[in-house]
Amino acid sequence: MRKIIVGTRQSALALTQTGQVVKHLRALCREHGIECEFEVKKIVTKGDRILDVTLSKVGGKGLFVKEIEQALMDGEIDMAVHSMKDMPWELPEGLVVGAVPLREDPRDCLITRGAAGLDELPQGAKVGTSSLRRACQLQHYRPDLRIESIRGNIDSRLKKLESEGFDGILLAAAGLRRIGWEDRISAYLPPEVCIPAVGQGALCIECRGGDGFVLDLLKHYNDAPTALAVAAERSFLGKLNGGCQVPIGAYATIAADGGIAMTGMVGSPDGDSMLKETMTGTDPDKLGHELADALIARGAAELLAMVRS
Numbered sequence: 459m460r461k462i463i464v465g466t467r468q469s470a471l472a473l474t475q476t477g478q479v480v481k482h483l484r485a486l487c488r489e490h491g492i493e494c495e496f497e498v499k500k501i502v503t504k505g506d507r508i509l510d511v512t513l514s515k516v517g518g519k520g521l522f523v524k525e526i527e528q529a530l531m532d533g534e535i536d537m538a539v540h541s542m543k544d545m546p547w548e549l550p551e552g553l554v555v556g557a558v559p560l561r562e563d564p565r566d567c568l569i570t571r572g573a574a575g576l577d578e579l580p581q582g583a584k585v586g587t588s589s590l591r592r593a594c595q596l597q598h599y600r601p602d603l604r605i606e607s608i609r610g611n612i613d614s615r616l617k618k619l620e621s622e623g624f625d626g627i628l629l630a631a632a633g634l635r636r637i638g639w640e641d642r643i644s645a646y647l648p649p650e651v652c653i654p655a656v657g658q659g660a661l662c663i664e665c666r667g668g669d670g671f672v673l674d675l676l677k678h679y680n681d682a683p684t685a686l687a688v689a690a691e692r693s694f695l696g697k698l699n700g701g702c703q704v705p706i707g708a709y710a711t712i713a714a715d716g717g718i719a720m721t722g723m724v725g726s727p728d729g730d731s732m733l734k735e736t737m738t739g740t741d742p743d744k745l746g747h748e749l750a751d752a753l754i755a756r757g758a759a760e761l762l763a764m765v766r767s
């Protein structure tokens with residue numbers, strides 16, 4: 459019987475979502491009469507080792523991904539479960555995205571100590587985030603707020619909300635919902651206020667392009683609308699040559715007829731500059747490039763160059 463070794467980071471979120479993926483895959487195997495067994499293998503990534511440093515200062519794409527991809531290429535694991543938003547827009551030779559499962563809630567959310575939502579935070583409140591994208595959009599909406607860096611996994615950030623005197627912190631709703639902590643969410647930020655990160659809320663199941671057995675199994679797990687939306691968002695990111703270190707966001711939705719609507723944003727970390735545009739299309743690569751070109755025509759490349767330098 460084929461044994462599939464599934465590689466994952468060892469954070470609480472990574473282990474939980476990998477457990478959920480394996481549970482779904484086991485059910486799909488039963489349903490389709492596929493015989494195999496699964497084993498989970500934890501892998502420490504560079505991003506995990508430097509979680510206490512501001513990632514935007516460290517630079518480099520794929521900090522949470524590279525060691526896991528190496529294990530795939532070396533045959534130590536057969537499948538990897540990543541958060542889509544941690545994926546660089548190019549995969550190494552020989553590796554492919556085997557499935558993009560149904561997306562969790564893509565929105566960012568606010569966790570406060572008492573305030574009902576963003577509008578209820580007191581004047582000058584201290585809000586924690588290390589994401590330049592979240593900082594940009596939050597400052598744009600509420601210039602009075604004091605944004606301060608906060609690092610660590612979800613669990614340690616929630617502890618810091620209390621211990622470091624934040625009035626609120628921003629996190630991806632998907633992570634909290636996956637680990638069953640949605641009751642900590644004070645308010646969801648609508649895309650009109652905060653465009654999510656490219657791929658936020660989606661998972662990426664990566665495998666070797668030559669592993670037909672795993673590819674056949676993963677086909678049953680792919681969610682076509684999610685894969686289409688994520689493809690459009692990642693095309694936008696690729697054209698802007700972005701990563702998680704620059705204030706870029708994109709959010710695509712798929713209509714019943716398969717049409718794609720996508721809003722993209724590029725801004726400055728202080729929120730003073732923000733370019734945002736919505737476009738529709740049917741081809742994800744083309745739409746991503748067109749949306750990026752529209753923002754580049756309005757000065758997006760110069761904005762990003764300022765952040766990178």
Ligand SMILES: NCc1[nH]cc(CCC(=O)O)c1CC(=O)O
Binds near residue numbers: 629630
């Ligand atoms: N940047 C880290 C990261 N990568 C993926 C998630 C969880 C959300 C997701 O799967 O999109 C998080 C935490 C967060 O941003 O709050």
